Amino acid sequence: MNAATIRLSRLAALAVSALMLTGCATMSVGSYLARGLDLHAYHTFDWGPPDALSTGDPRLDNNRFFDERVRSQAERMLDARGFQRVTSGAPDLLIHYHVNISQDVHVSHRDRGDRERGGFDRDPYVYDAGTLVIDLVDPRTETLVWRGWATGSMEGAIDDQAWMDARIDEAVTRILERLPRAR
């Protein structure tokens, strides 16, 4: 991993911490395309070096079941968006992802009309918030071309493999749906 790649994965981690602040119980998704860049110049991709940062949850650190699910769903989505994976030679794009789990407190703002008043609801409550960031990097210029992210509740989902798989698929699909199609 060279210095520029390390800088980029640190940036992904920073983005995760910033997004955590806006985390909520429902999944929210966003993306960003580098200004002035034309994604149509890119056709092929491969995985960049895996990120060595902790996920913040010992259940997910070095967890190949989690990692393989993210990768296979991302590959399926990129293929559907017209990007081709190359494992030899020079890909146009390198893909990185970073995931973070941290506790968050959900507080609704009844006074602002977010929900109805009254009732014996569970508010505020604490839950495990998860954030997934997917980065596409141009390896020639070492610049971030596109970034997509999803943040939502993983409460209870990590302990149940089928449920975790479904949450990963949902997050990866909704993130990469925002990626413009390759031509």
Place this chain on the structure above:
Amino acid sequence: MTRRKQMEIVLTAALAAASCATTMTVGSHVERGLDFSTYRTFDWGPADALPAGDPRLTRNPFFNDHVQGAMETQLAARGLALSTTGTPDLLIHYHANISERIDVNHLDRRYGYCAVDDCPVDTIRYEAGTLVVDIVDARSNTLVWRGWAQNAVGDMLDDPKAMRRIIVQAVARMLERFPRTLSSERRAGHGRRTP
């Protein structure tokens, strides 16, 4: 403050402390479609270098002894023996972690101590311990099963008897999830529940 109110507060606090101290959660991930009945022997893999998050657990021989003893008992009950040949089928790694977590309690509202909308909530800060056990196929060097148990640590680290009891329970409960036949494909895919 009335005596009754004081009693309620004490009761609520006691219930709150008990609720997070006694609920252990376990979970596991498995390589699906793998025949676990072909595995017969295991051995301990090299200790990991990950930080435990608490100096009381770092290189703690009592903790390690209890975990290894409990694992050996549970695996023996499932027909897996400690390898004597030096070429085990499975290698076992484990990792313990302690981190501070918070919980919010609504007992006062739920049990009718408070009926208005702006009931106070109790925020509890506690130390959550996680024990992660990784079982690796020794030949392919791939992780085939990971199990974990999470519990509030409480005074466990200062009380060897309590530590042993919690470790034995944690290992027994997580290994109930360890497959001894063909691992299930049944739960793969679309069994999502909405939180």
